[in-house]
Amino acid sequence: MDNLSKKYLRPRKIPSTACSGCGLGMNHKAVVQAIYDLGLEVEDIVWGTSIGCAGRQTFGTWKGDGFAGTHGRVYAIARGLRLVLPPEKKIILTVGDGDAFGIGLLHLIHSARSNADFTVIVNDNLGYMSTGGQYGWTTPRGSKTDSSPYGMYEQNLMSDGMDVLGVLRNAGATFLARHVSMDGQRAVESIRKGIQNRGFSLIHMVYPCPTNFGSRELGTRDTVKIYNWIKKKAAPLGEEKENTLWATGIYYDASNSRREFSESIHRNIEKIRRTGTI
């Protein structure tokens, strides 16, 4: 265990039970690094998780208070919690792509719409990997998974000019970024900015899954090969090539430009209580 882990994480959950070669640990570490860089302490953060690989592997790792929601609903729970926790408490959610962009998309959009102050890290292993590897809403076109044996041929949120971050931007999110897990310090920077935004922030972070995605689509569980495959398909925003799937960096930053959900509700309640009207 390194010093960061000692400070913030529970020894019982480190190392995690993730598959060998799983890239989730890099994402997780980037989040913890960003928290450290901001000078935040264990008690400053309530950590929520979803189900699936990303949710289950990160649940209960934070030394402080933590919760895991049912499939796709952690955003609604977090909104309820946001309304009653003191504003200085940060809420960080580590979730998966199926949870955020599939079953939970409605709740995610309403979190963006209301500009609820929490930071969502969507750890994208390119489909439903904890159930054995089925395609999801960001699985690259043509990818072979257990539920797309001929190649993924559905329209999805990352094809034909679609971008799930565009959906969230239009829904009212105030900070959006995208990275792959090998982005290192650049990803930490984005997460740090996301946490600093008093409003809805989401960082989409693609990470490699050797066990399912790698073995089905790339025909190998070789960690180096899948890491390289992801790296090749990622490029910083503005430097995209023809085969770029993930343009990395800050997609949209309107941090602290719009009134935060809980602040707005409490301001109105306080005024109604005092004056009987808004």
Added chain:
Amino acid sequence: MKRYLETGNFAITEGAILAGCRFFAGYPITPATELAEAMSSRLPQEGGIFIQGEDECAALHLCVGAALGGYKAMTATSGPGYILYADPYGWAIGSEIPVVILNSGRVGPVSGITGAPGQGEFYLTRYPTQGGNFETIVLAPNSAQEAMAMTVEAFYLSERFRTPVTVLADQLITDGFEDISVPESDGEMEEMGFRTWPRKINRGPEFYPAMDEIDVPPVVLGHNTGALCSDWTPTEEGYDIEQVQAHHKHAYRLIYKVRNHRSLFNHLYEKNFMDDDPDLVVVSYGTPSRVVNTAVKKARQSGLKVGAVRLINLWPFPDEHFRRKTKYLSVELNWDGQLVREVQRAAPKDSEVHFIGSCGDLPTVTDLIEAFERLLQGQSLARRGWELEEW
């Protein structure tokens, strides 16, 4: 004490506020919409939070989130919304989070008829989520005044048992007007039998003790207690675990904390003319029970030996009222018969258990007395517009 002519929705709102509810998340649905509207007007006046969810599933999750932050929270809906609670209801049962849910029954299945009363969720309130391995508490008032009292009681029980409690009402209760007395002081609340219980905070490290005790404070996040709560089977500290023995302990607690402490609420029933071992016992809950009470009283006046058991505590089902071998008649606001099945199960072998149902409209006193007479004479029940059918 202040008296009003008001709806059940008003009474439930005031009851919730008296019980300390300061968070309500709802979603518009007839006939519970006016309750959300009343909350939207009243809660901010009390410094409480009202919010609309993007759907009922979100609404209850919002409540559970607020409850996890230490608030007493409530939501309200009708059948088509209640079914969307399956996710958060199960989560709150498993994570032992106190929250109160009101269901105002209308005519189903699905959207059915919106503005008319029904009782189609007798079993759904027992099994509001999947997976089993839990016991639920359900209270069914039969008037607006009692709906207020049962809302207060639901908050009380939800805190002590740390579990969601459903108040099962119907459209006539929530939409109908009635004279309602609202207590204005703690003394008056006590006078009316209202019990309250404050939110306490579990300081750990055993957030999910493997025993059947009540009064274990619930998990509250944000106090840096290291509390964990999740949708997975928990260890006593709240870590997720996939192990049959750990699950057995968890399930034992979810089932027996309720079953072994029924004495806290199993006094919630009403009996009329039951002292002389009546030849026919009429069983009901909710608004139909008011017609039953009037009918039984009238039947007694004309010499029929009929008695009535009205259930307020519906679940866990109070078997103790059905120990005597006699004739039973279940009166319900549905055509399929739900309560009757539970009476059949609870009554001694070879008891005659009958059912008379209607939906969208209450049964009439005249119809009920005719049914009593037929049953007492050993005839079967005539179902209006339906073929003769035996239960």
Added chain:
Amino acid sequence: MRTEILASGFGGQGVVRLGQILGEAAVKQGYRVTMLKSHGTEMRGGYVRSQLVISKEPIGSPMVENADFFVALSLAAYKAFKHLVTKNGIILYDPAFVVELDNTLPCTQTAIPAKDLAVEKFGRAVFANTIMLGVLAKLVEEFDPKILLESILHIIPKYQEQNEKAFELGCALL
């Protein structure tokens, strides 16, 4: 002893409000009250209904099965509920809407031309219900006309002067 009052008519005639006003006045006078309303997407077709029960004792069934008073404001409503009125009961019908009578009924049937009177005296049909409430104030012995008028003015804050006059007109009608 319970007194059962049924009011029924079209949507928009103020049938629920009529029941609410009577109910509130009864509460003020210390009675127990239930008032069921069926409205909106009314499934039985063609009427809105208020079922009011007033009693000194706690009320069992909130259903009106033996109406002491029935305010009939449409022909459909009249036809649907006339048989619920007891033989000592009274049907108050507005002849502007209830255009054919069943003369075989055992109860008293009294025409109250509330709509026409409202238009004639106040220029608007909306005051018809207040006239009807005036009639009920005199007819139903449980009601204190003064308190009933207070409830009218409390529940309908607009047109107080006209409502007061319409109420008095109703009181003097029978």
